[in-house]
Amino acid sequence: MEIYKEFQFEAAHYLPNLPEDHKCRRMHGHSYRIKLYIGGPIDPAIGWIKDFADIKKSFTPVYKQLDHYVLNDIEGLENPTSENLARWIWNKTKPLLPELTRVEVMETCTTGCIYEGDDS
Ligand SMILES: Nc1nc2c(c(=O)[nH]1)N=C([C@H](O)[C@H](O)COP(=O)(O)OP(=O)(O)OP(=O)(O)O)CN2
Numbered sequence: 698m699e700i701y702k703e704f705q706f707e708a709a710h711y712l713p714n715l716p717e718d719h720k721c722r723r724m725h726g727h728s729y730r731i732k733l734y735i736g737g738p739i740d741p742a743i744g745w746i747k748d749f750a751d752i753k754k755s756f757t758p759v760y761k762q763l764d765h766y767v768l769n770d771i772e773g774l775e776n777p778t779s780e781n782l783a784r785w786i787w788n789k790t791k792p793l794l795p796e797l798t799r800v801e802v803m804e805t806c807t808t809g810c811i812y813e814g815d816d817s
């Protein structure tokens with residue numbers, strides 16, 4: 698079974714590797730939504746896999762690096778596509794939250810990326 702916790706943060710970015718005339722090469726902002734999925738057995742005494750509050754606590758140091766920043770200024774996010782952001786969040790969060798099974802990044806209401814580790 699999996700559970701998830703959703704987060705939202707505001708950030709600006711531009712995609713520097715796109716052609717000059719591509720609109721996403723210009724600086725613009727998104728209300729990003731992130732879903733972190735956690736897998737594991739249900740604790741029979743409590744009836745849950747992990748407290749949602751503990752997922753939030755573990756993710757907070759990573760979240761704070763993203764919210765209200767220009768993503769391009771962050772080390773490792775110089776080309777902040779959804780794909781690169783999902784992998785960056787995975788790499789930063791997995792050591793803090795070993796039960797992490799999937800990261801979903803939603804850049805707009807209609808677009809997103811799912812990352813499940815090295816071979817996805
Ligand atoms: N595979 C990817 N494609 C695009 C990414 C990305 O990270 N990975 N990013 C962008 C831009 O950041 C852009 O802001 C979002 O793209 P898009 O959906 O085209 O933007 P709109 O909200 O303007 O979409 P409409 O449906 O046309 O309104 C682009 N592509």
Ligand SMILES: [Zn+2]
Binds near residue numbers: 710721725726727
């Ligand atoms: Zn964008």
